[in-house]
Amino acid sequence: MIEKRQFYINGAWVDPVVANDFPVIDPSTEEEVAVISLGDQADTDAAVAAANAAFPAWSATDPAERVALVEKILEVYNARAEEMAQAMTLEMGAPISMSRSSQVTSGSWHIEGFLETMKDFEFVRKLNDHSPNDRIIMEPIGTVAMITPWNWPMNQVALKVIPALLAGCTMVLKPSEIAPLSSLLWTEILDEAGVPAGVYNMVNGDGPGVGSQLSAHPGIDMVSFTGSTRAGILISKAAADTLKRVSLELGGKGANLVFADADAKAVERGVRHMMQNTGQSCNAPSRMLVQREIYDQTVEAARQAAENTAVASAHEEGRHMGPLVSQMQWDKVQGLIEKGIAEGARLVAGGPGRPEGLNRGYFVRPTVFADVTNDMTIAREEIFGPVLSIIPFDTEEEAVRIANDTVYGLTNYAQTQDPERQRRMAHALKAGMVEINGVSRAKTSPFGGIKQSGNGREGGEFGLEDYLEVKAVGGYPAE
Incomplete structure (x- = not known):
């Protein structure tokens, strides 16, 4: 002790x-x-x-x-x-x-x-x-x-x-x-x-x-x-x-806008970022907004990425997800996963309870919901756990509207190969920070947000x- x-x-x-x-x-x-x-x-x-x-x-x-x-x-x-x-x-x-x-x-x-x-x-x-x-x-x-x-x-x-x-x-x-x-x-x-x-x-x-x-x-x-x-x-x-x-x-409720021309690693990158630190990051990309043309394949890719995320004790060496920090946090995340199911989101990976083989410790299952609407609780509240909500969109204007429809404004993300769209996203997304195509901000870049x-x-x-x-x-x- x-x-x-x-x-x-x-x-x-x-x-x-x-x-x-x-x-x-x-x-x-x-x-x-x-x-x-x-x-x-x-x-x-x-x-x-x-x-x-x-x-x-x-x-x-x-x-x-x-x-x-x-x-x-x-x-x-x-x-x-x-x-x-x-x-x-x-x-x-x-x-x-x-x-x-x-x-x-x-x-x-x-x-x-x-x-x-x-x-x-x-x-x-x-x-x-x-x-x-x-x-x-x-x-x-x-x-x-x-x-x-x-x-x-x-x-x-x-x-x-x-x-x-x-x-x-x-x-x-x-x-x-x-x-x-x-x-x-x-x-x-x-x-x-x-x-x-x-x-x-x-x-x-x-x-x-x-x-x-x-x-x-x-x-x-x-x-x-x-x-x-x-x-x-x-x-x-x-x-x-x-x-x-x-x-x-x-807090934050970051939107990750995945356009039809996103690079091949964009979805896996987004899921991995969401699950990092067991989802306990204020800048986590917890809402993945996906253009309709690639929606089904993106949901499948996100499911695979989540199911490939190993969960184990923090004391074990290797690349895996550890536990949440406390019983209070575990209870909160479980409650929000149950809320997502109750409100009609489609559970495609993870879900309530501990991962198989882990009956002690504040471990959670890497969870992905599809067919989420932006008025659902899991799309509005900061979960602070490894829970990803996938929301479809049709046009760029709709994507920006959904992304900005939140009380938060910390970090937003955009995945597109179109330089003009990249510039538009940098200006249109209402947040203190924007990251494009997985490029992190430089060492002395300011960290912080707007709104709540x-x-x-x-x-x-x-x-x-x-x-x-x-x-x-x-x-x-x-x-």
Whole structure:
């Protein structure tokens, strides 16, 4: 049993003011594997006070000093990569091979991206060539509360902590209480790298407790949150009284438009993307919109791809799908699969219950529904499980209308060989991100959405600027 009850406040590991044990469950076995403590108001207050006290000195450091620190963090992170992979597999059920190849490397990938961004980033810049005495000064916003999810732990932690450090902010991290082990290790990494006392703090806790306390705290200048849209709304309301900045990366219901001229691998690629991380990704392409001419063959290809998706323990090596993160998530996904059947969608692969041979662990069957209409629950709600809904369309205009008919707007996808259509899709699809023919966005590209998928952007220059205030200065001495 792993025992990790302490928090990291003001450069030291400290006991909670009041003991409040919380179990960490291995999703592959349903067994308790670790215990942490959940913080309360006194712990939150101590962490915020430490961050506030550290801000004046840290915000005044030379950006080169902050870059050197992040370079050291990257070095230590890479040295402890196997520990990190094992932690995420244990806490949230990512298969160990995927933890190594995707979960761990997503963190290092973003750290590298922010270091690249800093090479050309100007904290003091001219307004324009016609105003020699005007300057724009980019200054750190202050103390930031960071509330991160369980599905891509290091991806989200790195996307928040690293730009905040580089901007000159101080911070308090509250990771997911059901997947805290990776963030505890991350905290050890930052401590080993030499982050000054008070600049970075970490308090475990749940949403109603530490999460709500940070969101409403008068000592917090900004909240950066990744998670459900429901929680994002609550955080926005809690933050409103103090008018702090709120950056939200929330849910999604991505549409993947497969046109008749799509490449031969488009359907398999779409199913594989949907099933990655057991469907627990906000940018999952969960609605596959298919042109009528290729509909039947696409449904068959999707069925085969789903049935060829192996499911096994996260602790086994190899390429397969692991469990969902928790009993609550398993129950939710099962309920939505049953809802799809009840509302008349045609089940072509998977379905309710565990896969054959797996009677313990939060495992689900890779599931595909055909003949879905966009008003069905499985087409409207974010399932956050390996459930694909296939919807037919006749014309490009109809496809765009269906794709955009959602409260979400995170990522949409288009599969077509027509360059003109590719350009039209890039403009017509209402989302923060669009990917065409399976081409992922570059390292420093901004991640984020519109509508109920949130606001703000993470990654690269846009992600760095989220942690900065803009100061306009007139009468600045010409150089």
